[in-house]
Amino acid sequence: MTKTVTDVVCPFCGTLCDDLEVVVSDDGKDLLEVYNACAIGAEKFLHSQAKDRITRPRMRQEDGSWKEISYDEAAEYTARILADAKKPLMYGWSSTNCEAQSIGSEIGEAVGAVMDNTATVCHGTSLIAVQDIGIPSCTLGEVKNRADRILFWGCNPAHAHPRHMSRYSIFPRGFFTGKGHAGRKIIVVDPRVTDTAHVADVHLQIEQGHDYELLDAFRVAFKGEKLPDFVAGIPKEKIYEVAETLKSGRFAIIFFGMGVTQSIGKNHNIDAAIAVTRDLNEYTKAAIMPMRGHYNVTGSGQVWGWQFGFPFAVDLSRGFARYNPGETTSNDLLRRDEVDAVFVLGSDPGAHFPFSSVKKIYNLPSVAIDPHETPTTEVCKVHVPVAFVGVEVGGCAYRMDNVPIETRKVVDAPEGMMTDEEFLKRVFARVKAIKGV
Amino acid sequence: MAEYLIKNGFVFDPVLGIRGDAADIAIKDGKIVETSAVKSPKVIDAAGKTVMAGGVDIHAHVAGPKVNIGRNFRPEDKLFNCKPGHGIERMQGGFSVPTTIRTGYDYAHMGYTTVMEAAMPPLYARHTHEEMRDTPILDQGAYPVFGNNWFVLEYLKNHEIENTAAYIAWLLRATKGYAVKVVNPGGTEAWAWGLNCENIHDPVPYFDITPAQIVKGLIEANEYLGLPHSMHVHANNLGTPGNYQTTLDTFKLSEGIKPNSKFGRDQVMHHTHVQFHSYGGEGFNFESKAPEIMDYVNTHDNITIDLGCVTLDETTTMTADGPFEHHLTELNHLKWANADVELETAAGVVPFVYSANNKANAVQWCIGLELGLLAKDFMRVFLTTDHPNAGPFIRYPRIMKWLMSQEARDQQFDAFKHKDKVIEATNLAGMDRELDLYEIAQMTRAGPAKSLGLAHMYGGLAPGLDGDVAIFDFNPNEPYAPDDIEKAFGNARHLFKSGVQVISDHEIASNGNKRTLWVNAKVNENPQVMRDVKEKFLRYYTVTLNNYEVAGHHYVPNPYVIEVDATQ
């Protein structure tokens, strides 16, 4: 006999689909099938069942080999390197639950760490722009129920957020959008001909790196002012036409991604995109939303927001919270040799940071807490495997529109494995003992 | 648990009717007890000091999504005010939108022990609860917003009170909410299309219902259930010159409705931050209509209000009144965040600088204080700043000073750039009333506790009430300067929360045992409402019904559930 668990939340991307069904064995140990998920989501669930999975902490030996250690020894090592460091970096936090993030914050506070999450190489620029100009936004259900103008800028949900288009943005039929796709105009701005561009009514194939100009051109076009013949490689007639399409909608939404947050201009691009959205609100209703990547990067920004007041790059080393991106961001700290221990949880900087930063991690006392073997675990001194959040343990996660959803446990973790939260509690207890608080 | 005897303080307690006489207060097992009931108490010498119950805030925005937008999008709000942790005290930051940790500590330093979060978007209930969980010391509850909720709009269009009540009961349980909050009824739904409802008869686009029907229907549903608190409203037209008429029209919707609650409240409507709703005139010639507003409030027993006093600070405005925040950003050109929430509500956030050099801001300052000074019954008129909208809550002691001292008000008048024009547009300069500490205790303790239906727990020092007691370095029988009031009430010497000493000699001594209050209302089974709920989740929400309810220890680790039986 098998059991089907419904309303399962997918712990992969910021779309945070919560309608998955998972078939598990009667004893609740094996995960057999996953329904409703996209290919990457299903893979995440099935991957947790890999037979060769590492289930115990291990420490790198002189000769480069791994030696199994106990969770207590791993907690001791972690507490030591954090407590002994002048300024440890505690990075990641995007693929775990808010409860682990919360205990992590307390540890960070106790040891004077710099807390940073994956926004630092992704939507951190968006967060900076929001601090400059604000952000008119909405929940994804508003898009589903009302939006008739959908603009994807520098993002490709067809690959990065596969169910976004069917659940929220292009295809669903909502309360005021009974015609579904047929009632919506889809615009894609991307230098590449992506799969998302294929379903668009209009694809503006912008010259790479000219986002700011094109965004500004829209602001000009809304006002009916003069444009040069081409902006960012797009003929002005096209720009006027798209501007008119946006203005004439009842509800317009702009989704944007890494193509515009990390290309030349960075936060200034997002400033301009938000200004476009503000302007549109003079004519109709408009909103804008970052396509957040990891399923709970948003949550870590929220937890730090209410505990410290800043969404990423939070430096606690002076005893109070400081925030200065460019100074307190992970790669800047690593490259300038300003941190003397590295703790990674719920992210893979080994794969996503520049090689120069990864080399620094390799040379420092370091620990990686991750269910998987990853490029990061390869360069760290200790690897602590943990249960998969959203598969083997529940907990809160925030969708890209900041909606918090409780993820579900569907199967047991392998015998004796700890969760992020349990392991961090143990580390915190050791930190307190070492610090004598 | 330790026993305490607070000896010889000058006690101000409307519940016991003590007006500054020296008296002893005893605490045992978390409650106030007769002094004879404590055997070997720890004695606190309160001679020459003021003793009051812990403060109760009926309306503040301290936890949840829009508060956190305010924190995260205003790094400048943390400039030069961060405080390192020490001992059991965690690090703190922020001025108008403090971190949750600072929120708990700062309220405690003012002698407050209970704070209600004034607007919880249901879909974001988990977030609101996570923040309250991380706010030390205070007992808290949160009001889910109902005034633009599609279920409510559809039921009340046909005046279906029983269905509305069943839905309210369901949503309170799902979100672990405390009361029925209404913000810009209908106007926020209109805002989803960039529109607004500008008076109580202005129909809501598509839904074919008026704000008047929403407010009246929600009062009736609230009384049908017999909830602890009444319907709690922020009316249409906030902040607009001439809006006092809409406010009076909204008040009048409560006429003829009697409270049905076993929790001891007498009102059926609480209108919040009335300062923002008491404007006459037009455009730049706006003026105070506080007398007209207070005439109504003073003569109608079934209404309570809070002031929403402007404190003349740089702050962060935030409200579920989406169209208002858009209006504000057009006015001051500062950054604007907006968050519309599917089927339920919206929120906007805009920084704002209230300046003594700005005539309009000075007029607003006058209006807030006028409302307080024109009140006849301080059990129905409460001190707030609609934190952080009219100013941060840490200014409550300053507002007490202004309410208690004409000299302090005159000093402020002298600091206004447009003093004469301000005096002309308002009535405050001619008022010599000075409130006393008994009246302050009514408007910050006994009054709000009663209005919330929590007079059996909070707001007084009678035996049986929770052991929430504040001791201030203030001797009312000796001469004092106005600033002494502000200083003393901003820095409690000792504070007890549920019998635990959380402040000792001005220092945080414990993080307390915070509780989250929510209301579990039982109603008759209502298959139609449950069918409607299923249908809306299936078709229009983007989370499933089974993933909507707030459940689990990590959201509400220490619940205090108030049971209401509305089955019949």
Ligand code: SF4
């Ligand atoms: S779209 Fe994202 S959240 Fe949804 S199933 Fe795919 S990976 Fe999971």
Ligand SMILES: [Zn+2]
């Ligand atoms: Zn408010």
